[in-house]
Amino acid sequence: MIAAFEWHIFWDRIVHPDHVFAQALWRTVYIAVLAQVFGVALGLVSALMRMSRFRVLRILGGMYVLVVRGTPVIVQIFFIYFGANLFLGFDLVPRTVGLGPVSLSGAVVAGIVALSINEGAYMSEIIRAGIDSVDKGQMEAARSLGMPHGLGMRRIVLPQAARVIVPPLGNEFNNMLKTTSLLAFIGVYELFLDADVHYSSTFKPSEYFAAVAFWYLMLTVIWSVIQAWIEGRLAASERGDQLSFWERVREAWAPVPGRLWGRAAR
Amino acid sequence: MGAGAGPALGKGGEVSAAQPIVRAEEVVKRFGRLEVLSGVSLDVAPGETVCVIGPSGSGKTTFIRCINHLEKIDGGRIEVNGHLIGYREQNGKLVEDSEGNIARQRCEIGMVFQRFNLFPHMTALENIIEAPVRVRNVDKARAVADAEALLDRVGLADKRDTYPGKLSGGQQQRVAIARALAMKPALMLFDEPTSALDPETIGEVLEVMKELAREGMTMMVVTHEMGFAREAADRVVMMDAGRIIEEGTPEHFFTSPDNERTQQFLSKIL
Numbered sequence: 001m002i003a004a005f006e007w008h009i010f011w012d013r014i015v016h017p018d019h020v021f022a023q024a025l026w027r028t029v030y031i032a033v034l035a036q037v038f039g040v041a042l043g044l045v046s047a048l049m050r051m052s053r054f055r056v057l058r059i060l061g062g063m064y065v066l067v068v069r070g071t072p073v074i075v076q077i078f079f080i081y082f083g084a085n086l087f088l089g090f091d092l093v094p095r096t097v098g099l100g101p102v103s104l105s106g107a108v109v110a111g112i113v114a115l116s117i118n119e120g121a122y123m124s125e126i127i128r129a130g131i132d133s134v135d136k137g138q139m140e141a142a143r144s145l146g147m148p149h150g151l152g153m154r155r156i157v158l159p160q161a162a163r164v165i166v167p168p169l170g171n172e173f174n175n176m177l178k179t180t181s182l183l184a185f186i187g188v189y190e191l192f193l194d195a196d197v198h199y200s201s202t203f204k205p206s207e208y209f210a211a212v213a214f215w216y217l218m219l220t221v222i223w224s225v226i227q228a229w230i231e232g233r234l235a236a237s238e239r240g241d242q243l244s245f246w247e248r249v250r251e252a253w254a255p256v257p258g259r260l261w262g263r264a265a266r
Numbered sequence: 267m268g269a270g271a272g273p274a275l276g277k278g279g280e281v282s283a284a285q286p287i288v289r290a291e292e293v294v295k296r297f298g299r300l301e302v303l304s305g306v307s308l309d310v311a312p313g314e315t316v317c318v319i320g321p322s323g324s325g326k327t328t329f330i331r332c333i334n335h336l337e338k339i340d341g342g343r344i345e346v347n348g349h350l351i352g353y354r355e356q357n358g359k360l361v362e363d364s365e366g367n368i369a370r371q372r373c374e375i376g377m378v379f380q381r382f383n384l385f386p387h388m389t390a391l392e393n394i395i396e397a398p399v400r401v402r403n404v405d406k407a408r409a410v411a412d413a414e415a416l417l418d419r420v421g422l423a424d425k426r427d428t429y430p431g432k433l434s435g436g437q438q439q440r441v442a443i444a445r446a447l448a449m450k451p452a453l454m455l456f457d458e459p460t461s462a463l464d465p466e467t468i469g470e471v472l473e474v475m476k477e478l479a480r481e482g483m484t485m486m487v488v489t490h491e492m493g494f495a496r497e498a499a500d501r502v503v504m505m506d507a508g509r510i511i512e513e514g515t516p517e518h519f520f521t522s523p524d525n526e527r528t529q530q531f532l533s534k535i536l
Contacts, residue, residue: 141383141442144334145397145449146373148365155400159387 006207013211024194025215031112031183031190032176038116039176040169043123048153050128061124068121074182076118081110081186111183119176126168130161163234170227177219191215285348287312287453287484288333294341295328302328304508305342310453310486315479317495318488320505321531326488329505330455333486334375335368346375347452373401376446380458382438384430390417390441391426394448402449409448416444420474436467440474447478454478456487492536496520504528
């Protein structure tokens with residue numbers, strides 16, 4: 001007998017999200033955002049390492065990308081959470097991690113670490129391609145003006161590379177929102193585990209998984225709107241348009257990122 | 267920043283009354299197995315404008331890129347203002363200098379590129395103040411005032427807040443000249459500054475360069491503009507196959523060149 005789809009369960013999950021669900025949703029979002037931010041930072045560092053004058057750094061950066069992109073993310077998550085503790089002989093990831101006023105469960109921290117490391121390898125490729133896309137004459141001009149390599153990179157090359165980096169970065173974050181669901185397997189109570197818990201107690205897989213799919217879809221749709229808006233602003237600044245109200249707000253409130261995003265390149 | 271007259275590191279160590287701004291001795295440069303410079307020697311006196319001409323592939327662009335160490339050299343030595351460029355002497359050998367020192371030396375050497383290389387994400391003014399503010403630590407208000415004066419000098423005061431993408435080639439190149447001048451360099455290098463320009467905008471760039479030469483800036487100009495060489499150069503240097511094959515005053519050069527290769531080249535280009 002085919003079980004009938006019980007619409008009221010599905011609607012209830014969407015229209016009346018409970019408190020536990022809201023926390024799970026929030027956890028999914030902040031894990032994705034943090035892992036993406038750290039992933040971009042790791043990607044930048046490893047991209048610069050791979051473009052370094054020093055062979056050792058190039059090799060290290062290359063190994064990182066090779067190993068991380070060549071292994072499944074779920075294996076990396078398990079390795080960090082379960083494996084690393086045994087491997088290192090001490091608790092890399094304690095049960096709870098206190099960060100001043102907030103304390104996070106060890107699983108959440110391990111999850112963020114694993115996803116950041118994974119993301120960094122993919123961002124490394126994207127950032128390197130972005131830097132490569134900037135005309136070599138830009139760095140030569142910077143150097144000819146007496147700028148050391150690092151300053152030229154930061155002030156001249158990276159702001160122009162940002163234009164190329166932002167669209168694929170948006171796709172990466174879309175992926176990240178969904179990949180957080182794998183953290184359910186190390187016990188992080190996020191969207192997917194919330195659905196799984198309800199499924200286990202009711203044996204209504206279709207309703208609960210359809211509902212959680214809807215919520216993931218909501219997250220990615222909202223993100224795609226934000227992404228389009230950011231890319232629109234980038235395109236506008238490429239044309240040398242006047243700063244819009246929001247760009248000026250960003251300039252005023254975000255001292256460093258303001259340059260990287262708002263005025264990035266033509 | 268090397269303002270005081272340091273001891274000349276030249277071979278003989280002689281410090282003459284008019285120490286040359288540029289002293290290149292037997293510069294050798296190879297790209298893999300191809301030797302692009304086979305021992306180029308040239309002195310440029312303060313205030314002198316030297317035009318470097320020659321067929322493509324003769325090494326003239328490579329040569330001036332060696333002078334601010336955008337290219338490493340494989341032999342010989344280059345001094346600017348008495349300071350060895352790109353290398354330091356260690357036990358009688360030349361070792362590549364630290365990045366910071368090379369960057370400091372480049373502050374004294376302005377460079378203008380064939381394809382302008384303006385920073386497209388900055389306005390004309392921002393392009394000009396970037397290096398003075400970030401590298402020389404000039405006060406921003408002061409840098410802006412200087413930049414405005416420079417823009418005025420190259421005839422682009424009204425383009426202060428324009429992005430390079432909205433400027434013509436000639437205007438971009440004039441901003442690029444102003445950007446290089448903002449560092450108050452002792453020497454200006456021009457690498458085919460008009461080769462990428464539409465014919466109608468070449469004149470405005472050459473005008474700015476002539477003015478600069480008249481004001482006594484020391485300049486090395488790689489160019490195919492023989493009119494400019496004739497009018498503005500104190501000396502013309504002809505390169506071929508990685509060597510300087512002839513040098514002299516413009517009058518000598520364009521009326522009675524000695525070298526057969528020079529004669530051929532000029533007959534084709536003039």
